[in-house]
Amino acid sequence: MLAIARQRILGQSFQNIRPAVSVLRSYSSAAKQITVREALNSALDEEMSADPKVFLMGEEVGEYQGAYKITKGLLEKYGPERVLDTPITEAGFTGIGVGAAYYGLKPVVEFMTFNFSMQAIDHIINSAAKSNYMSAGQISVPIVFRGPNGAAAGVGAQHSQCYAAWYASCPGLKVLSPYNSEDARGLLKAAIRDPDPVVFLENELLYGESFPVSDEVLDSSFCLPIGKAKIEREGKDVTITAFSKLVGYALKAAEILEKDGIYAEVINLRSIRPLDRSTINASVRKTNRLITVEEGFPQHGVGAEICASVVEESFAYLDAPVERIAGADVPMPYAANLERLAVPQIEDIVRAAKRACYRSVPLAATA
Amino acid sequence: MALSQLASSSPSRSVNLLKPLLSAISLHRPISTDTTPITVETSVPFTAHQCEAPSRTVQTNAQELLNFFRDMAVMRRMEIAADSLYKAKLIRGFCHLYDGQEAVAVGMEAALTKKDCIITSYRDHCTFVGRDGTLLEVFAELMGRQAGCSKGKGGSMHFYKKDSNFYGGHGIVGAQVPLGCGLAFAQKYCKDEAVTFALYGDGAANQGQLFEALNISALWNLPAILVCENNHYGMGTAEWRAAKSPAYYKRGDYAPGLKVDGMDALAVKQACAFAKEHALKNGPIILEMDTYRYHGHSMSDPGSTYRTRDEITGVRQERDPIERIRKLILLHDLATEKELKDIEKEVRKEVDDAIAQAKENPVPEPSKLFSDVYAKGLGVESFGADRKEVRATLA
Numbered sequence: 001m002l003a004i005a006r007q008r009i010l011g012q013s014f015q016n017i018r019p020a021v022s023v024l025r026s027y028s029s030a031a032k033q034i035t036v037r038e039a040l041n042s043a044l045d046e047e048m049s050a051d052p053k054v055f056l057m058g059e060e061v062g063e064y065q066g067a068y069k070i071t072k073g074l075l076e077k078y079g080p081e082r083v084l085d086t087p088i089t090e091a092g093f094t095g096i097g098v099g100a101a102y103y104g105l106k107p108v109v110e111f112m113t114f115n116f117s118m119q120a121i122d123h124i125i126n127s128a129a130k131s132n133y134m135s136a137g138q139i140s141v142p143i144v145f146r147g148p149n150g151a152a153a154g155v156g157a158q159h160s161q162c163y164a165a166w167y168a169s170c171p172g173l174k175v176l177s178p179y180n181s182e183d184a185r186g187l188l189k190a191a192i193r194d195p196d197p198v199v200f201l202e203n204e205l206l207y208g209e210s211f212p213v214s215d216e217v218l219d220s221s222f223c224l225p226i227g228k229a230k231i232e233r234e235g236k237d238v239t240i241t242a243f244s245k246l247v248g249y250a251l252k253a254a255e256i257l258e259k260d261g262i263y264a265e266v267i268n269l270r271s272i273r274p275l276d277r278s279t280i281n282a283s284v285r286k287t288n289r290l291i292t293v294e295e296g297f298p299q300h301g302v303g304a305e306i307c308a309s310v311v312e313e314s315f316a317y318l319d320a321p322v323e324r325i326a327g328a329d330v331p332m333p334y335a336a337n338l339e340r341l342a343v344p345q346i347e348d349i350v351r352a353a354k355r356a357c358y359r360s361v362p363l364a365a366t367a
Numbered sequence: 368m369a370l371s372q373l374a375s376s377s378p379s380r381s382v383n384l385l386k387p388l389l390s391a392i393s394l395h396r397p398i399s400t401d402t403t404p405i406t407v408e409t410s411v412p413f414t415a416h417q418c419e420a421p422s423r424t425v426q427t428n429a430q431e432l433l434n435f436f437r438d439m440a441v442m443r444r445m446e447i448a449a450d451s452l453y454k455a456k457l458i459r460g461f462c463h464l465y466d467g468q469e470a471v472a473v474g475m476e477a478a479l480t481k482k483d484c485i486i487t488s489y490r491d492h493c494t495f496v497g498r499d500g501t502l503l504e505v506f507a508e509l510m511g512r513q514a515g516c517s518k519g520k521g522g523s524m525h526f527y528k529k530d531s532n533f534y535g536g537h538g539i540v541g542a543q544v545p546l547g548c549g550l551a552f553a554q555k556y557c558k559d560e561a562v563t564f565a566l567y568g569d570g571a572a573n574q575g576q577l578f579e580a581l582n583i584s585a586l587w588n589l590p591a592i593l594v595c596e597n598n599h600y601g602m603g604t605a606e607w608r609a610a611k612s613p614a615y616y617k618r619g620d621y622a623p624g625l626k627v628d629g630m631d632a633l634a635v636k637q638a639c640a641f642a643k644e645h646a647l648k649n650g651p652i653i654l655e656m657d658t659y660r661y662h663g664h665s666m667s668d669p670g671s672t673y674r675t676r677d678e679i680t681g682v683r684q685e686r687d688p689i690e691r692i693r694k695l696i697l698l699h700d701l702a703t704e705k706e707l708k709d710i711e712k713e714v715r716k717e718v719d720d721a722i723a724q725a726k727e728n729p730v731p732e733p734s735k736l737f738s739d740v741y742a743k744g745l746g747v748e749s750f751g752a753d754r755k756e757v758r759a760t761l762a
Contacts, residue, residue: 055556081556084587092545092579099549102534103484105556126539127546133739134525136518139534140742171740171749195742227745274747312754 032218033210039184040070040202044108046220047192048078051106054192057084057097058110058147067112068148068207094120094145098127101143101197108192111147114163114201128197129172142195146188149177149201150244150295151343157331162296164243167199168273168305174226175273177201179247180211183270186224194226201272203245229276231283235265238353239283241306242293243269246344250293253349262357272302280306281313288319289356293349298326323352401429405699409634410691416616418623418652421641425633429701431477432692435632436707438476439469439689440714442493445502446662448718449492449509453666457726458509461538462523463490464662467630470688471596471656472497474635475564478643482559484532486547487566489524490596490660491536494566498533500526502721503728512728519731520739541567541574544593548580548651551591562590562646564639570601572615581651585622588650592642593619595655596629602664603673616655623649629656630686659686737761 034042048054055078060067062075062085075083086093090111097107111117117124124145131139150162168175174196178184184202191198216222232247233254242250247268254264265283269276284290290310292303303324310322328342404426413420446466452458465472468490475485476497487494492505500516508515509523516526517536526536534550537543547565554561571577572595584591595615599606606613616624623645627638638654645652659682663670670679696702702710737749737759744761751757 087579087582087586089576089579089582091576092548092583095542095545095576096549096552096580096583099486099534099546099551100553100556101549102546103550103553103557105553122539122542123545127537127542131535132742134517134521135527135529135535135739136520137739137742138517138527138529142742174741225745227747274745277748 033212034181034218035208035210036178036181036184036202037068037070037207039181039211039213040188040207041072041074042218043185043188043192044071044074045077047189048074048082050220051192053104054106054108055082055084055100056108056110057086057093059086059088059112061085061110066110068204070202070207071110090116090119091123094123095127097143098123098141098197101128101141102131102139104142106142106144106192108144108146111145113152113159113204114147114149115159115161117145117147117163124167124173124197124199125170129170131172132196133172140195141197144188144191144198144200146191146200147202148204148207150203151327151332151339152204154334154336154339155332156334160332162201162294162327163199164201164272164294165296165301165305167201168275168302169300170273172197173273174198174271175201176226176271177203177243178270179206179232179244179268180209181213182211182217183224183230183268185213185217186222187226187270189223190226193223198226201244206245224270227271227274227276229270229279230268231265231279232268233264233266235263235287237263237287238289238291238356239265239267239280239287240291240293240349240353241267241269241280241303243272243302244295246293246295249344249346250349252346253353256346256350257353260354262353264353269302275305275309277309277313281310284310284314285317288317289353290318291323291325291349291352291356293325293344295327295343298324298329301326320356323356325349325352399429399433399701401701404428405432407633407695409637410628410631411634413634413638414616414626416614416619416624416626416653417621418625418645420625421637423634423637425637427633427636429696429699432696432699432701433710435473435477436689436692436696437710437714438473438497439632439692440711441502441717442466442469442472442496443689444711444714444718445496445505446492448722449506450662450666452506452509452722458523458666459511460522461489462509462666463488463664464666465490465493465660467661467682467688468596468598468658469493470632470635470691471566471594471629471658474632475594475639477632477636478639479564480561481531482561483643484534484547484550484554484561484563485566486534486543486550486563487536488540488543488568488571489536489538490568491524491526495526495528495533495536498528498531500528500531500533502718503724506722506725507728510725510728511730512725513731514725514728518735520735541571541576543567544571544574544577545580547593548584548589548591551584551589551646551651552587555587555589560647562592562643564592564594564642566594566596568601569595569597569599569606569613569615570604570609572597572618573610581619581622581653584651590646591651592639592646593622593651593653595653596658597655598658598660600660600664600673603668605673614655616653619651619653622651622653624653624655626655626657629658630682630688631691632688734759
């Protein structure tokens with residue numbers, strides 16, 4: 001009783017404080033800060049409101065409010081016919097989602113993490129990605145597969161893999177990976193509206209991070225184009241490509257490099273498939289050096305594709321070999337010190353950028 | 368023809384007066400449209416699991432029986448022709464033939480409307496035709512031509528006809544079952560008052576995803592009918608070697624099931640009508656169709672290394688679905704033997720004409736390599752084998 005009274009008093013005193021705070025805020029350049037979680041939740045909410053064909057399914061998305069609270073409040077708002085808790089049977093429920101999309105509904109299927117999507121990967125690839133092609137356009141599949149991807153913290157080898165390269169290699173899929181709240185809102189809305197199957201790779205560690213968003217981003221009609229990367233920071237000396245959490249690392253690396261007089265251009269890929277080759281190549285033609293950054297395994301990774309693309313399109317512009325920063329070529333270990341060694345750190349990106357900048361003759365000279 | 372037979376049994380005097388006129392007219396007469404009910408018993412009673420079996424007394428009529436005969440004759444002739452085309456190397460890759468199983472396709476269609484959905488495996492040619500697919504679309508697709516139902520992009524295993532709610536045509540064993548339950552989910556979501564029939568074989572019946580999808584369908588009360596086309600061999604493996612329990616109609620456990628003579632089109636019709644009514648009210652139900660394929664698993668399988676020729680000829684003699692309907696038609700004086708043979712001749716010509724037309728049809732334009740990768744291509748680039756040589760922009 002006393003506790004409630006105390007809360008009420010505190011609430012009132014906060015209410016008294018609030019006007020002052022909002023006056024301060026209106027003078028700042030960023031209108032509002034929202035977490036990536038809030039961004040995803042509001043995007044789902046708005047798209048479900050706008051289109052009755054959109055529905056959600058996945059483990060714990062309903063009554064539990066979402067394993068990571070991304071779908072919080074949506075069951076209450078839209079009811080159990082549109083927010084469906086599934087049993088722990090990825091192959092079965094993913095197939096059901098794809099079948100519903102064949103009929104014309106717009107499912108958003110959540111994988112608690114993308115590691116579990118491997119149980120359903122036949123439906124993602126063979127039932128969803130290829131159907132429009134095999135049917136010569138009769139059966140389109142307007143489905144979104146979303147969930148956290150890549151390493152979290154201390155969750156071990158079976159719960160830490162990044163699937164960007166696997167899914168992005170498959171024609172017929174679109175693969176998106178947001179970094180900040182603006183990305184999360186705009187890309188998820190675009191994914192839900194898109195008539196093709198979209199794999200939407202989130203990051204668990206970003207869910208709680210806040211980012212500034214403009215009024216435009218908060219508007220329910222806001223949408224980002226699929227297939228366009230964003231230049232987060234302009235520079236002239238070296239291009240750094242990244243997606244998801246590592247965009248933040250790349251930006252921090254760029255700040256460190258600036259102190260040494262190296263101005264890095266940071267590209268947030270946003271879209272892994274289609275890959276924005278023209279933005280990447282235009283940047284490399286300007287800076288003449290490239291570092292690709294990703295969390296996933298290095299072999300046959302996203303960086304390998306970007307490197308090949310740049311070698312094919314802009315070879316004459318390269319003043320140094322392309323550098324790849326990626327996760328270590330090992331299953332993810334548990335011990336904290338080993339885990340730290342298994343994922344890229346800011347100093348890895350800085351080191352690679354410096355390597356690229358101090359080299360003016362291609363490696364071939366030393367062979 | 369049949370009309371004159373009916374005239375003799377009909378009480379109407381005006382028809383009797385027409386008799387001489389009718390026999391004087393030598394038209395290409397259409398199939399009998401008489402819908403006077405005829406009552407037939409199914410070959411065997413249904414065996415039920417967790418439900419009460421429907422009666423083995425089926426209502427039919429001359430029109431339906433003659434349609435069954437004709438439709439199955441088309442399917443039979445089409446599959447045999449496909450065999451020859453495959454041996455002539457005009458059809459490549461995989462070709463899984465359905466001859467022997469025709470009664471399942473026609474019996475099912477008789478119980479459904481085109482609002483109901485059907486999804487099946489790669490043994491899909493006849494199911495497609497049952498959904499109003501044309502012979503030209505079949506042969507052109509098999510030969511990889513533009514006029515194919517998938518414009519040559521799919522092949523034998525990937526026939527689709529969305530405007531008839533036929534969703535393929537799937538190459539991965541068992542995948543079509545969760546997909547079919549998804550179609551049922553969507554029908555319920557849209558309040559369409561229609562059902563989905565998801566067909567699979569005795570080989571696929573052991574797939575885990577089937578049980579996952581059945582579990583969800585039962586929990587969510589989806590109008591899904593799972594139809595096991597049990598032809599007793601999963602490729603070369605007999606059912607008793609693959610399934611600890613080959614009583615597929617019982618494998619749904621909490622879901623009711625019915626075992627049906629899949630070589631009896633009327634039994635199939637009765638069972639499907641029963642299942643549709645059940646599923647709309649009470650959720651998923653399993654139908655096990657006891658059927659048989661005369662060909663091997665595919666054109667690369669002679670079909671005689673794991674079963675005896677005696678078994679195959681035995682089924683052909685005792686249980687052939689077309690012969691069953693022929694006997695029924697003759698028994699009830701709905702047509703003469705000659706009339707039925709004429710129908711078969713007509714069908715053969717139809718099939719030959721469609722093949723000739725398909726052979727003339729062009730292969731897809733090279734640019735079609737890049738079409739339909741996406742529904743919305745966003746202007747992205749795609750590449751051929753040598754990306755410096757062949758690039759395309761996806762519309």
